[in-house]
Amino acid sequence: MTTFSPDKVRLFTSGLEMRSAHCQNGESTQCNTIDESLKYHANLCWELLIKVQEWGRAVFTGDVEFNDEVEHLFKENGKKLIRRSKDLLGVGDRARMPCFGLDGQASLQSALYNLTPIFDNWVRPKHSLSPSIRMKGKLSPEVIAEAKRRLEALPSLPGDWEPYDDDQKALLKRIRGK
Structure with a gap:
């Protein structure tokens, strides 16, 4: 996603939500076990984190204009994904046995550790007016x-x-x- 139009962000975030729902409903072949579901959701969290960071950086450097709808889509769907992932993490906690570990649990915990603060302490990105090394291309x-x-x-x-x-x-x- 090189541009962050509301339509493209909506497509991206709805795709994440659909993949998460399919995994939790047992409709995905990549989520046959709890461990696979945990790993799958960790990857979804990382995908979202990367896109939100790319968007924030693009707004900051002036590559894209800030858009309220794009922000709303990221925030709303990010919070949903975090909620689903935390619920799944609870299932993993209950399924874990003393002699049996779930590798996906650590992966999802790590992803949530990085993703959750972004949404709990949301800072609206804004364009940097100062010319700096971070900016690409010519200034208007x-x-x-x-x-x-x-x-x-x-x-x-x-x-x-x-x-x-x-x-x-x-x-x-x-x-x-x-």
């Missing part, structure tokens, strides 16, 4: 004008100001020619 004239306006609005530093960091002090001395 509007972005350049906004960056210049912001830089010009900054108050100047006092003439006797010095940074706290020794490396920055040395750099400033070289720049000032002292």
Whole structure:
């Protein structure tokens, strides 16, 4: 998914939900055992995490515009997947025996450990206006004008100001020619 249009995100998230439901209903051949179901859901969680991170990065760098509907789709379906995965993890806990471990349980716990904080502490991505090494391609004239306006609005530093960091002090001395 190189673009993040609402239609493409809807297709992606509904596909995740459908695959999760098929696995839990026993309709998927990849979920014949509890362990396979746990591993399958771990992979679904990782897929979602990667897409949400790609989208956030694309919004931040200006590759795509922020879209409320896309955010809503990711959040709503992410929370559903987390709920289903946690329910399945509970089934795995009950099915585990003292001498028999479920490898998929550790995989799903790891995936949920990484995915859950993203949705519990959701931060709306926004475009970075500062030109930086993170940005790809050319900046639009509007972005350049906004960056210049912001830089010009900054108050100047006092003439006797010095940074706290020794490396920055040395750099400033070289720049000032002292």
